[in-house]
Amino acid sequence: MRLRRLLLVAAVVTALPALAAEIPAAERRSSYTFMTSDTKAMQDDDTANPGMLAAMDGETLWNAKTGQANKSCANCHGDATESMKGVTARYPAFDKALGRPVDIEQRINLCRKDHQQASPFANESRELLALTTFIGKQSRGQPITAGDDEALEPFVARGHELFTQRQGQLNLACTNCHDDNWDKHLAGSAVTQGQPNGYPEYRLEWQAMGSLSRRIRSCMTGVRAQAFDFGSDDMVALELYLMSRAHGMPIETPAVRP
Amino acid sequence: MASALVNVPSKARRGTVIEIRTLMSHIMEPGYRRTAAGDLVPRDIITSFSCRFNGEEIFRADLFPAIAANPFLSFFTVATESGKFEFEWIGDNGFVANASAAIAVEA
Numbered sequence: 001m002r003l004r005r006l007l008l009v010a011a012v013v014t015a016l017p018a019l020a021a022e023i024p025a026a027e028r029r030s031s032y033t034f035m036t037s038d039t040k041a042m043q044d045d046d047t048a049n050p051g052m053l054a055a056m057d058g059e060t061l062w063n064a065k066t067g068q069a070n071k072s073c074a075n076c077h078g079d080a081t082e083s084m085k086g087v088t089a090r091y092p093a094f095d096k097a098l099g100r101p102v103d104i105e106q107r108i109n110l111c112r113k114d115h116q117q118a119s120p121f122a123n124e125s126r127e128l129l130a131l132t133t134f135i136g137k138q139s140r141g142q143p144i145t146a147g148d149d150e151a152l153e154p155f156v157a158r159g160h161e162l163f164t165q166r167q168g169q170l171n172l173a174c175t176n177c178h179d180d181n182w183d184k185h186l187a188g189s190a191v192t193q194g195q196p197n198g199y200p201e202y203r204l205e206w207q208a209m210g211s212l213s214r215r216i217r218s219c220m221t222g223v224r225a226q227a228f229d230f231g232s233d234d235m236v237a238l239e240l241y242l243m244s245r246a247h248g249m250p251i252e253t254p255a256v257r258p
Numbered sequence: 259m260a261s262a263l264v265n266v267p268s269k270a271r272r273g274t275v276i277e278i279r280t281l282m283s284h285i286m287e288p289g290y291r292r293t294a295a296g297d298l299v300p301r302d303i304i305t306s307f308s309c310r311f312n313g314e315e316i317f318r319a320d321l322f323p324a325i326a327a328n329p330f331l332s333f334f335t336v337a338t339e340s341g342k343f344e345f346e347w348i349g350d351n352g353f354v355a356n357a358s359a360a361i362a363v364e365a
Contacts, residue, residue: 047281050281050327053263053281207326
């Protein structure tokens, strides 16, 4: 009797529908395509896109000497239009010394600590967002390649696990909305595929720039889950999976989103 | 780190209508919001914007708490002669920012 019940449970488990497959490359759509023409126009015009203000501030910071080493980003990396081209498209990237992936915000703060001997910028600070926006802008139009590095495989897998894991009081996984229902609406807003190709982005709702981490945290708060901390292993793994899921999509930084 | 983006055509034919667009970096804190501790966040907005052409004021706007962060202002004028547009934003807490742009008007 007990064995039969076990078998029944096993049969039910295997009969559950498989998790939705990843969105095929040809069907990947930037959140840009879900926006109204007004918001699109705001992003397309570099003199109307508020993200360009952050990029201008970032350029100033790029050239400013700082820390005990009294070095600017430009002292080592030179002309950002050359050296930073495609960088945002391949982050989070594997850091050999740490043995784990780091996102672009962590990379900047590591650079500040190790090479400029300066204090790290706070998460979501104006300075950090300005620099990540300026660096991200150098990758505009570049295809996303993050996750190609073989060393990242277990971290991408962890990110995928988190993406498909139900959580929070609403008991929803990322995949339930962003793979299964991206063509539908939640209240008046498009659900979208949750593609990370425009970060940092200017969000009209926030009236400010924000990172991918911030966006993930507000999604997690939305399903009433405990949001991952900025820079935590799970946060970076999820960011990495999102980027690998958007493989080949062009970077739009600084994007404008509703 | 106040920065402005100003979009003025670098040249125009005399008598044509031209569009001027300005984007100013500012948080535009309305003064009605409270922190998690319940304290009122003091108002910090741009209160006035003006544009002068060759010293003469051609456009002015008053701004209020309901205006979004990073105000974007667009307006039109007629290109009459070559010269310089000067823009000025004035706000709370002694905020002042300036920008300028030149235009060459051809017959």
